[in-house]
Amino acid sequence: MAINRLETLKSLVAQNPQDSFLRYGLAMEYRNTGDLEAAIGEFQTLIAANPDYVAAYFHGGQTLERAERLDEARTLYQSGIEASQRTGDGHARSELEAALSMLG
Numbered sequence: 001m002a003i004n005r006l007e008t009l010k011s012l013v014a015q016n017p018q019d020s021f022l023r024y025g026l027a028m029e030y031r032n033t034g035d036l037e038a039a040i041g042e043f044q045t046l047i048a049a050n051p052d053y054v055a056a057y058f059h060g061g062q063t064l065e066r067a068e069r070l071d072e073a074r075t076l077y078q079s080g081i082e083a084s085q086r087t088g089d090g091h092a093r094s095e096l097e098a099a100l101s102m103l104g
Contacts, residue, residue: 020050036067054092
């Protein structure tokens with residue numbers, strides 16, 4: 001079932017590459033199937049196209065942590081905090097700050 005979901009999301013993103021929600025879903029599905037590098041690539045593409053999509057910073061940072069790329073995760077969390085300030089998303093900001101502080 002997961003493969004079908006992944007293939008469906010890949011097809012939808014190919015048809016609508018600027019759709020942030022679809023790209024976020026694809027990144028999350030890659031992460032859920034264990035393809036961390038593909039997930040990281042999708043999060044990076046999403047953030048480059050839509051720097052105010054705050055959830056991508058948190059989940060992208062978590063994915064970088066899983067890939068043991070801790071310095072990159074710190075940088076992404078810091079960028080996410082800035083994005084959450086721009087968008088006024090206090091809840092996301094607190095989650096990003098907590099994730100950053102856990103990395104030390």
